Amino acid sequence: MPELSYREAVRDALSQAMRTDEDVFIMGEDIAEMGGSMGVTQGMLDEFGPERVRNTPISEMAIVGSGIGAAMQGMRPVVEVMYEDFLTISMEQIVNQAAKHRYMSGGQLKVPLTIRTQGGAGWSPGAQHAQQVEAWFVGVPGLKVVFASTPGDVRGLLWSAIYDDNPVVFFEHRTLYGLKEELPEEIEPIPIGQARLHREGEDVTVVATGRLVHEALAAAEEAERQGVSVEVIDPRTLQPLDEDAIATSVKKTNRCVVAHEAVTRMGFGAEVAAVVQHQAFDWLDAPVERVGAKFAPLPFAPVMEEYVVPHAKDVLEAIQRTVQRGA
């Protein structure tokens, strides 16, 4: 089995879809000759040509909006918004247009558009190039939201996103692009709405997304050495959310930690905590602990950035807090 990086896995999903389907094309800033600012689309211009690998102006409203128009005509565009921060510029098109055309038309239209974007701290770009804004989209009816954390997941989920008949906001994490995994050549689509159980455990459930999945797995290893057995779940799809997988796990472990890189306040973990308290209230032995960024924009100085965003030790501390509550 070939080993693919997370970056190559994204490229592989795009390329295989474009090889098999003329309706799939990609557009975005610097994606052609340059191969994308993260190198995801490298080599694709050579294979597919400039009509299907379209460099765009720096023009996020038109990038997303023209993707919407092409999608409404039955194509399956995948547009790239270079940084999550720039989703703010295309917010109107995503929230008012992509998400609502089907609804406002009473079901006459479909918008099979995939909006790929990436972000994440850990390289000191400062406040406008690394935010994690996935939670903003989870509350918009009509959108699906995906955040994959491994090469296999990103490939299988991107395939499903492309072939979903709804607009999907597809989050990638910058620091994961180099992560490698052996994968079969043939893509195995991963259904949207299905969580992944990364690690089984008995004492605490950690529900983590993006980079924090890996931080949570590291924390679980350390907790294991301290005699605490940790289960780690990655929802992978934030909307729709696999509530059953989360509730089932918490009913087994009786404790829950939610972890993501975005700020804790109004973060995706707040929704998970609400789901857990409602569906597993009688099983909980401790308050749901939340791990996320401190409430500040991302700072530039590496020591400050390191301080603001969460790491494995923060997840471990949260795990320890829940087990210290006693039964």
Next chain:
Amino acid sequence: MAKVEQRRGVSEEALREFFREMLLIRRFEEKVEERFRAGELPGFLHVAIGQEAVAVGVCRALADGDVIASTHRAHGHTLAKGTHPNELMAELYGKVEGCSHGYGGSMHLYDVERGNLGANAVVGGGLPAIVGAALAFKFRGEPRVAVAFFGDGATNIGTFHESLNLAQLWQVPAVFVCEDNHWAESTPESQHSPIRDLSKRAEAFGMKSMKVDGQDVEEVNKVAARALKHARDGKGPVFLLCETQRLVGHYIGDPQVYRDKDELHRLQETADPIELLREKLGLSDGEYETLDREVQELVDASVDFAKAGTDPKPEDALKNVYA
């Protein structure tokens, strides 16, 4: 500056059809206003009285397969694009039989089968999708054109500039129809745009622009046909500036405190596109009254149809969120 396009003939028969259609829109809008004031219509309504010639002139130049995106002032475009008054009125009453099945309302009128990709309540919101639709036509080598309607107010928003830039850059078959009625809600053009000739904005992107008297349906139709042919022939998008007049308020109930009443009356007397065409056609009172009666009956029937329509079940609100 784009030169004002010269007149070429449209058959009298066609003009008479245009007249009937414009009169239908007018009577429809008057009925909407009446029913809104009677408390029968929910929501927020904007009528297109005064701008009928743009809707009819442009839509009657479209070919089968062409698509449009409309604005908050959408009733005229929707009727002109072929939606039956019954379906439109039923939508305004929030009925299942409505053209958006009760999910859209006045500002979100859709009729996809007839090429209406939706009215948009966000000024400028529909323009980028028209570029994308046109891109899809180009990809597939289909001889279709995508048309965006919008007002002068929309030429100040980012989507306008991004859409025109991208359309011209990629030479997609799109026509951007600017209905310049000189008002962005209550704000006059002099307060919202530093230039008087909005076609300069399109020309700045290198886009072909055409200008037309939007109160003259014959002119609009003729120039729109040329714009559409240009786009359809693969020569790139066109900006079509239609000088028009909003002869009523921004919304139903707008007291228009911001507007000079004498000037408004003058426009109502001199710039009514229906009166102008009636004169041009030399319609006798008898002919006019016959046509008027016909369209009035259609409009009345649409109200009956709508009132007899089916209310959606409240829980239907949870359908159509996802495909």
